[in-house]
Amino acid sequence: MWSDCAPCIDQMILGVARIALEDHAVVEFMEEVRRLPALLAPSPAFRSPEVVRDAWALLVARTGEIDPLAAVKRRHNESALGLYETARIRIFEHLDPFSLAAKFAAAGNALDAMVDVTRGPRADLLDRVATMPVHLEHVEVFRRRVAEAGKIVYFGDNCGEIVFDRLFLEVIEAAAAVRVTFIVREGPVVNDATMADALVVGLDAVADLVGNGISEPLPGTDLSKVSPKVRMLVEEADVIISKGGGNYEMLDQEPVLAGKTTFILFGKCVPLCGAHGVARDDLIVCNY
Numbered sequence: 001m002w003s004d005c006a007p008c009i010d011q012m013i014l015g016v017a018r019i020a021l022e023d024h025a026v027v028e029f030m031e032e033v034r035r036l037p038a039l040l041a042p043s044p045a046f047r048s049p050e051v052v053r054d055a056w057a058l059l060v061a062r063t064g065e066i067d068p069l070a071a072v073k074r075r076h077n078e079s080a081l082g083l084y085e086t087a088r089i090r091i092f093e094h095l096d097p098f099s100l101a102a103k104f105a106a107a108g109n110a111l112d113a114m115v116d117v118t119r120g121p122r123a124d125l126l127d128r129v130a131t132m133p134v135h136l137e138h139v140e141v142f143r144r145r146v147a148e149a150g151k152i153v154y155f156g157d158n159c160g161e162i163v164f165d166r167l168f169l170e171v172i173e174a175a176a177a178v179r180v181t182f183i184v185r186e187g188p189v190v191n192d193a194t195m196a197d198a199l200v201v202g203l204d205a206v207a208d209l210v211g212n213g214i215s216e217p218l219p220g221t222d223l224s225k226v227s228p229k230v231r232m233l234v235e236e237a238d239v240i241i242s243k244g245g246g247n248y249e250m251l252d253q254e255p256v257l258a259g260k261t262t263f264i265l266f267g268k269c270v271p272l273c274g275a276h277g278v279a280r281d282d283l284i285v286c287n288y
Contacts, residue, residue, distance in 0.1 A: 001038060001043060001044065001046045001047065001048060001051070002271040004269070004270055004271055005048045005051070005271075006038070006039050006051075008048075008269070009039065009048060009051055009052060009055065010030075010033070010034065010039065012052070012190075013030070013033050013052075013055045013056075013059070014026070014030055016056075016059060016068065016069065016190065017029050017030060017033075017059065019068070019069065019072065020059060020063050020065070020068035020069070021059075021062065021063065025062070029058070029059070029062055032058055033055045033058060036051060036054050036055060038050070038051040038054070039051065047220075047249055047250065048245075048246070048249055049218055049219045049220030049246040049249060049250055050218065050220075052189070052190065052219050052246075053189065053216055053217050053218045053219065056189050056190060056217045056219075057216075057217060060217070066187070066188055067188035069188070069190060069191055070188070072159075072191055073159040073191050073193075073197060074159075074200075076111055076158070076159040076160030076161075076191060077159050077160055077162070077163065077197060077200055077201055079160060080108070080111070080160040080161070080162075080163035080164065080201070081163055081201060083125065083126060083163070084163055084166075084167070086126055087104060087126055087164070087167055088167055088170070090126060091104065091167055091171060092171075092174075097171045097174075097175075098139075098143055098146075098171055098172075098175065099136070099139050099143075100129070100130070101164075101167055101168040101170075101171040102134075102139055102142065102168060102264065102285060103129050103130075103132060103134055103283055104129055104164045104167055104168065105161075105164050105165055105167070105168040105243070105264055106132075106134065106264045106265060106266055106283035106284060106285060107125060107128070107129045107132060107164070107266060107283060108158075108160065108161035108162075108163065108164030108165065108266075109157060109158065109161050109243060109244050109245075109264070109265045109266035109268075110161075110266040110268060110281075111158050111159070111160035111161045111191070132281075132282065132283050133278070133279075133282050133283065134282070134283040134284075134285055135278075135285060138285045138286060138287055139285050141262075141287045142262045142285055142287060145238075145239045145260070145262065145287070146172055146175075146176060146178075146239055147175070147176055148238070149176070149178050149237075149238035149239040150178060150238050151178070151179075151181075151233075151236055151237045151238050151239075152172070152178055152179075152180040152181070152237060152238065152239045152240075152241065153180070153181050153183060153233050153234055153237040153239075153240050153241070154169070154180050154181065154182045154183065154207065154240075154241040154243075155183045155212075155221050155240070155241065155242045155243060155247050155251075156182055156183060156184050156185075156193050156198070156203075156243055157192060157193065157243040157244030157246065157247060158191050158192055158193060158244065159191050159192070159193050159197050160191075161193070161243065161244075162193045162197065162198060162201050162203060163201050165182070165203070165243065166201055166202060166203050166205075166206055169182070169203070169206040169207055170206055173206055179207070179208060180206070180207040180208070181207060181208045181209075181210055181233050181237075182198065182203055182207035182208065182209050182210070183210055183211075183212050183221070183230060183233075184197070184198050184209060184210070184211055184212065185211070185212060185214070185217075185218075185219075186211040186212050186213055186214050186215060187215070187217060188217065189217035189218065189219045190219050192219050192246075194211075195209055195211055210229065210230060210233070211227075212226050212227065212230055213225075213226050213227025213228075213229065213230055214226060214227075218250075219246040220246035220247050220249060220250035220251075221242070221246075221247050221250050221251055222250050223250075223251070223254055223256065234256060234257070235256060237260065238260060239260055239261075239262070240257055240260055240261040240262070241261075241262055241264065242257075242261060242262070242263045242264070243263075243264055243265065244265050245265055245268070245269055245272055247263070248263045248265060248272070248286075251263075252288065257288060258288060259288075261287070261288040262285060262286065262287050262288070263284065263285075263286040263287075263288065264284065264285055264286075265284045266281070266283060266284070267279065267280055267281055267282040267283065267284055268280070268281070272284070
């Protein structure tokens with residue numbers, strides 16, 4: 001938990017609460033959320049995804065709905081699918097499809113409840129991606145890793161974003177004889193993608209889909225809690241692709257991932273941008 005995390009989580013949960021609860025219930029609910037230990041006294045003992053998990057559990061208990069953001073997630077997927085064909089043409093007609101598809105995958109990570117729970121992909125996204133900065137040397141290391149891989153595990157993140165993950169996987173599939181296993185959340189949490197969401201956007205056409213096996217609503221991946229199958233897939237993989245800040249915060253110091261993991265995310269978080277030497281709204285491709 002950086003000093004930025006508590007107010008950021010507070011604002012995200014407030015945005016979610018305004019969608020899921022009646023106006024009169026929001027104040028009482030937020031008072032309950034703000035009593036969570038990690039928000040009362042942020043410290044390195046807490047990680048942001050774990051705090052979001054606890055706040056989400058409070059919301060589910062209060063609403064009685066297992067997926068209070070189901071309609072938002074559906075809109076994000078539908079909006080991103082509306083850009084799919086045009087984005088695909090641009091990628092496969094580009095001189096470097098891999099690099100452009102990686103940039104789309106990173107830009108898609110902006111579709112995050114931590115940024116704006118209601119915002120889907122912007123209409124100008126396709127034009128903006130080409131000019132968004134990214135460390136090209138990091139992309140080249142990533143490209144070599146993928147080209148030499150026999151097994152790839154891809155940890156997904158948000159709805160809407162997974163449409164751009166699909167495009168990236170199509171590029172990987174066209175360039176290399178490798179099958180990817182795409183890991184989704186086991187159950188709903190915020191706007192993260194579950195198995196049902198992945199099927200809606202057609203990810204099963206380009207990857208084997210597997211739930212992470214984590215029973216709690218954690219918006220990240222804790223390797224100590226994944227299913228034995230996922231743990232085995234991770235250990236046997238030649239390359240791990242990890243999307244989003246939640247996965248990054250949970251996985252960036254895992255020894256089993258060292259030397260074979262690439263984190264891809266959008267620079268929406270000041271501390272993460274600082275850690276990677278990029279500006280806000282830049283694209284991050286980081287090899288671990």
